[in-house]
Amino acid sequence: MKKPGIIWLLTLTVISLSFCRKDINGPDNVIINQQKNWVAVTGYFLKNSGHSTHIVLVDFYNPKNYKIITDTTMIAVEPRFSNDKQKILFGDMIHYGYGSGPQFFLYNFEDEVFQPLFIKSRMGPTGEKHIWNYDNSGFYFTKEPAWGFQEVLFYSFLNNNVSVIKEANGPFCVYVIGLKGQDTLIVFSNNTKDTGQPIGYYLMDLEGNYLSRINNTNLELINVKGINKKAAYNPNWNNKLGLFVYAQSDSTIPGYKISVTNLDGSYFRSYTSGEYIDDYPVWGPEGKYILFNRGLKRIMIIDVATGEVSYFLKPGDIPGSLGFRYPDY
DSSP states (O other): OOOTTOOOOSSOOOOOOOOOOOSOOOOTTOOOOOGGGEEEEEEEEEETTEEEEEEEEEETTOTTOEEEOOOTTOOEEEEEEOTTSSEEEEEEEEEEETTTEEEEEEEETTTTEEEEOEETTEEOOBOEEEEEOTTSSEEEEEOOOBTTBBOEEEEETTTTEEEEEEOOOSSOBEEEEEEETTTEEEEEEOOHHHHSSOSEEEEEETTSOEEEEOOOGGGOOEEETTEEEEEEEEEEEETTTTEEEEEEEETTSSSBEEEEEESSSSOEEEOSOSSSBEEEEEEOGGGSEEEEEETTTEEEEEETTTOOEEEEEOTTSSTTEEEEEEEEO
């Protein structure tokens, strides 16, 4: 569901941009160890004639404070904090399964180490679109859509095993994008045979049963001859606010807008113009801020109350950095 041509280049050029952080203040050059302030990002760094990829923790209130938590033995991508912010789940592209995705690794703040996950003493699982469950005892994920198939899976830390929540039942894609409350999954599904309704976002119980379609015109997908004329990419749900933040695409803009809507569509607001490829938005502290990617290298902040957009991280802010993607808070 990505626009053609939007790829991550292996060779990056450092861009010089002004750095503006208004109304978000923290003490200079003081290491803040409170985990609740960390933003996790995928960072790309210069390494000899190429580049390396790491998970980096950056202090939301003072980006000069940072910590690189992975090493050069992996290509670490897409970090996701557990709900209690005690662990980080991420993928490693070096240990990659064809047609399934990167190998999942876990970082634990208690001992400050990362390790691969296993399935009953075997390496695994591999996948993407990982979402922690409510009590942090496991996570939901899917596999890359190989041959049109994609299903919802669950990894349990209690027994180190994977169970199928929703089978594909044919060349269909179903994947989880969030958790509403304790026991309701938010999923995308193009399996109109099962749902009896149009392609879109749905509520699903933890046993894989569709509960209802999210009938919100802001989140609808309009595809004409294989081209998305309107779409809502990478929505991020905030339980406390009852709001989605997502990347909005339609035929009237060249890029993606960062927009916010509620479940039924009665509330809607766009925060960026669509001039840039603004994507992968997530909610920041107390839902007062939104973090997102601008293009392939920069991470931006939106002040939800004022609508002001400013830089959080850009190439060069951390020594040797070429760019940053996939923020999580």
